[in-house]
Amino acid sequence: MDLNDYQQQANKTLAGNEHVLTNLSLGLASDSGQLIDLVQKYTFQGQDLDRDALMDRMGDVLWYLSQIALWADIPFDDVAKANLATLKARYPQQKR
Template identity: 30%
Template sequence: MNGKEYQELAMRTNDGNANCRLRQAQVDNIEFDVGGIFNACLGLSGEVGEFNDMIKKWVFHEKELDIEHLKKECGDILWYIAMICHSLNWDMDEIMQMNIDKLKARYPEGFDVVKANNIENGDV
């Protein structure tokens, strides 16, 4: 198999309607900033990649870890999380509290390896 054959076979599972779906999402979810959501998701992926690349190079390439630069990348990640909340009209305080509530319910006495490896159905 060559690249052209692979592409043709793989694209059998792509119906080509992504643009239509994006336009429909903008109509259906008018209270959401669909462009902002899309921008934030792509930006978040990029920033997490930059953060992870610094960690990879520190551990596996034996490069000195620039803590101040790493903090700035963490701030960029947080910025995109804030943009997601803004674009979906969510209260970031509520999202943070929901996460803490979930962690407290999952690990009432603190982290537990057994509980971490046996998450209950419906626990997200």
């Protein structure tokens, strides 16, 4: 799936109000924390990794990121491309 297409389709579920960016940012922090909690339980508490829950949280984080980018009028494909350029510059020794 194209990331820009995802961004536009996901936007259909955004309930807008005057505090959209704040709501998106708080949701991102919350779901990121839930994702981290799953990893912590796996890593330090010996629990099985709940891959379904992990995928759900990653999907929610993806949704929040895509909507923050859309709010800022930034195509999500541009976010991904810029990140790959940053990684290439940061890790030039890595094989491509």
